[in-house]
Amino acid sequence: MSLDRSDYADMCVHTDGFGVAETARLVREQAGRWPGALPAATLNSFVNRQNHLPTPQVDAAPASGPLPVLWLCGATAVGKSTVGYEIFMQVYRSGVRTAYVDVKQIGALRPVADDDVDSHRLKARNLAAIWARYRAAGAQCLIVSGEADSDDTLRGYAELLPGVTLTVCRLHAEPATLAERVAQRGRGGGPAIPGDELRGLGSDALHRAAERAAREAKALDRAGAAGLCVDTDGRSVKEVATDVRLRSGNWPSLFA
Numbered sequence: 001m002s003l004d005r006s007d008y009a010d011m012c013v014h015t016d017g018f019g020v021a022e023t024a025r026l027v028r029e030q031a032g033r034w035p036g037a038l039p040a041a042t043l044n045s046f047v048n049r050q051n052h053l054p055t056p057q058v059d060a061a062p063a064s065g066p067l068p069v070l071w072l073c074g075a076t077a078v079g080k081s082t083v084g085y086e087i088f089m090q091v092y093r094s095g096v097r098t099a100y101v102d103v104k105q106i107g108a109l110r111p112v113a114d115d116d117v118d119s120h121r122l123k124a125r126n127l128a129a130i131w132a133r134y135r136a137a138g139a140q141c142l143i144v145s146g147e148a149d150s151d152d153t154l155r156g157y158a159e160l161l162p163g164v165t166l167t168v169c170r171l172h173a174e175p176a177t178l179a180e181r182v183a184q185r186g187r188g189g190g191p192a193i194p195g196d197e198l199r200g201l202g203s204d205a206l207h208r209a210a211e212r213a214a215r216e217a218k219a220l221d222r223a224g225a226a227g228l229c230v231d232t233d234g235r236s237v238k239e240v241a242t243d244v245r246l247r248s249g250n251w252p253s254l255f256a
Helices: 020-030 042-052 080-093 119-136 151-158 175-186 203-223 237-247
Strands: 067-074 098-102 141-145 164-172 226-229
Touching: 020 175, 042 151, 067 080, 067 151, 067 203, 080 098, 080 141, 080 226, 080 237, 119 237, 151 164, 164 203, 164 237, 226 237
Parallel strands: 067 141, 067 164, 098 141, 164 226
Antiparallel strands: none
């Protein structure tokens, strides 16, 4: 009601009875067919320049020492975002000022650059900029969830996060568990993840996604990615989150 009485917005779009796609179309139409005509070089020039952006400046670490960063990685649908957010909730409820970032949500640029198809360089720069602002606001630690298929990939992120102690934990699940979680996300189950590529897929596409996730997990096992690996099969989100923290030295252990 208070929003209806306000006039801060340029327009108001009624969403009753409309799906997401239809609502998005209405928003764009009422906004003058947003974004309208763009200069021909706008998209291509930005994509070509994204790897030459200046490195965000991050304040030096406080005198008390480097701040703890926990990175959760693993195969598709293993539960990185869900477990990461559960750890975020546990830590901030303990009284620690905590930040959380899902790197997939800070790399939504399409089409991707030919030489950065996973957008890791773009996401690393965005993460560095976001972390700088979190620190300025008083964050004492950071939880990150996202794909990191090799030590080189992680190193690219870590180089832009000076003044931190990085702990990397890989979540693992067997193929049957991954297939179950892929199917659940396809049905719309689990937490709502903006841009979830699995939501709404047909059975054949979900089967292929599950097979791909199993291959990812096997490749990560062979590579020995991340020093710490935590199994998630048959365990609740809270159990996995608690185990990750315990096996990471009672993370973030700021006052140990």
